[in-house]
Amino acid sequence: MEKTAAALVVAAGRGARLADPENTQPKQYRHIAGRPVLSHTLDALARHPRISVVLTVIHPDDVALYEAAVEVSAPETSAKLQPFAYGGKTRQQSVLEGLKTLGETGCDFVLIHDAARPFVSPVVVDAILSSLDDGADGVLAAVPIADTLKKTVAPDTPLETIDRNGIWAAQTPQAFPLEKILTAHLKAAEEEKTEFTDDTSLAEWAGETVLLSEGDPQNFKITTARDLKRADRQARQYSMAIRTSSIRPLSELQDVRTGIGYDVHAFDKGDAVILAGASIPHTRKLKGHSDADVVLHAVTDATLGAIGEGDIGSHFPPSDPQWKGASSDIFQRDALCRVNKLGGRLAHVDVTIVCEEPKIGPYRSEIRESLARICDIPVSRVSVKATTSEKLGFTGRREGIAALASVTVRLPFDENEQHQDD
Ligand SMILES: Nc1ccn([C@@H]2O[C@H](COP(=O)(O)OP(=O)(O)OP(=O)(O)O)[C@@H](O)[C@H]2O)c(=O)n1
Numbered sequence: 001m002e003k004t005a006a007a008l009v010v011a012a013g014r015g016a017r018l019a020d021p022e023n024t025q026p027k028q029y030r031h032i033a034g035r036p037v038l039s040h041t042l043d044a045l046a047r048h049p050r051i052s053v054v055l056t057v058i059h060p061d062d063v064a065l066y067e068a069a070v071e072v073s074a075p076e077t078s079a080k081l082q083p084f085a086y087g088g089k090t091r092q093q094s095v096l097e098g099l100k101t102l103g104e105t106g107c108d109f110v111l112i113h114d115a116a117r118p119f120v121s122p123v124v125v126d127a128i129l130s131s132l133d134d135g136a137d138g139v140l141a142a143v144p145i146a147d148t149l150k151k152t153v154a155p156d157t158p159l160e161t162i163d164r165n166g167i168w169a170a171q172t173p174q175a176f177p178l179e180k181i182l183t184a185h186l187k188a189a190e191e192e193k194t195e196f197t198d199d200t201s202l203a204e205w206a207g208e209t210v211l212l213s214e215g216d217p218q219n220f221k222i223t224t225a226r227d228l229k230r231a232d233r234q235a236r237q238y239s240m241a242i243r244t245s246s247i248r249p250l251s252e253l254q255d256v257r258t259g260i261g262y263d264v265h266a267f268d269k270g271d272a273v274i275l276a277g278a279s280i281p282h283t284r285k286l287k288g289h290s291d292a293d294v295v296l297h298a299v300t301d302a303t304l305g306a307i308g309e310g311d312i313g314s315h316f317p318p319s320d321p322q323w324k325g326a327s328s329d330i331f332q333r334d335a336l337c338r339v340n341k342l343g344g345r346l347a348h349v350d351v352t353i354v355c356e357e358p359k360i361g362p363y364r365s366e367i368r369e370s371l372a373r374i375c376d377i378p379v380s381r382v383s384v385k386a387t388t389s390e391k392l393g394f395t396g397r398r399e400g401i402a403a404l405a406s407v408t409v410r411l412p413f414d415e416n417e418q419h420q421d422d
């Protein structure tokens with residue numbers, strides 16, 4: 001019989017190395033591609049078919065942040081998620097708390113994973129599980145070191161070059177038979193061995209043989225502010241693949257809904273306007289609290305309208321300083337997550353841009369492709385049209401740009417839904 005596997009996600013750290021005076025949230029709750037790092041990590045693990053249980057260990061101060069992250073995770077993640085456990089002062093203590101809780105689930109294997117590594121792939125998990133299936137006591141995802149290694153005791157003392165042959169950088173997941181690693185952790189706690197920064201070093205100390213498994217350079221840990229920026233870029237590129245692997249085919253989604261959206265922004269001094277994430281050169285820019293992307297704002301309102309979840313202002317109030325200068329694809333990706341959470345998909349977007357200037361024709365393809373990328377749908381399901389208002393009104397007077405959007409969403413048919421005429 002196939003052995004069962006649980007994922008233990010450690011998320012109780014404070015992220016001191018990512019000190020950001022403007023945002024003091026721990027790194028696992030900072031947003032990448034419009035949602036918390038932790039929600040990406042949980043989805044990445046939960047979508048693996050062999051992982052049937054996911055437990056997160058959190059800091060007592062982070063309950064609200066944790067709940068918000070779970071809220072925007074995929075529906076299948078919630079189905080596998082256990083009630084959270086509280087972590088400890090060190091990573092080692094947090095893992096032990098999680099293992100104790102998981103001990104009660106009776107799972108055969110546990111994959112211990114950093115919340116701060118949101119890009120763990122199914123390929124990495126497959127390889128680890130196959131090694132455990134073959135009887136390994138412990139398996140470590142790791143990548144070879146690409147750079148020449150140097151050692152020095154202080155910056156002004158002579159350098160020593162270290163032979164990098166056989167040297168690997170440890171990642172997570174680090175996976176074990178659950179009972180074995182729980183016993184090893186309890187033994188370390190009992191003997192007050194508290195210095196382990198990862199679980200395979202603890203397992204080695206306990207006398208277990210740990211095997212290497214090919215990790216993935218993309219599965220990096222967010223440690224510094226620079227890592228967070230890199231993760232944001234990477235998550236935006238990944239979002240299509242991640243969603244596609246966990247969503248239902250459009251043909252199965254029979255409940256078709258439509259939403260409309262409308263937005264206006266005035267011109268200001270500048271040299272480009274942002275339309276659906278594309279920067280269009282112009283003699284002026286659009287004025288707004290965020291990047292004033294009038295097209296994305298209309299599309300986001302239409303998406304929210306289709307699922308009856310308010311409007312852009314109710315989720316991202318202009319009074320909130322964190323959205324100042326924000327790139328508006330964040331808003332649309334958040335609306336898409338809400339559609340995904342209902343088990344649905346966005347099926348079509350139609351936009352009309354109303355302005356005398358800039359001329360949209362030369363940039364129509366660029367705007368359409370950018371909108372398709374942000375909405376995670378093929379370009380053939382996106383339409384971008386433009387018109388003038390015949391020199392009438394504020395658009396006619398070249399005071400700004402208006403955009404109208406219509407979005408079609410397909411949802412699973414809910415047979416239990418009550419209709420008034422039923
Ligand atoms: N007491 C702790 C410390 C760390 N972690 C988790 O362990 C993972 C890897 O640790 P690290 O990158 O060192 O995270 P932090 O301790 O948060 O970061 P820093 O060392 O910069 O404070 C993170 O997902 C972190 O949340 C934890 O659950 N409990």
Ligand SMILES: C[C@](O)(CO)[C@H](O)COP(=O)(O)O
Pocket residue numbers: 114169170171172197198199221223
């Ligand atoms: C577990 C880990 O992510 C493996 O690389 C790492 O050891 C966490 O601790 P660190 O202090 O950030 O190295």
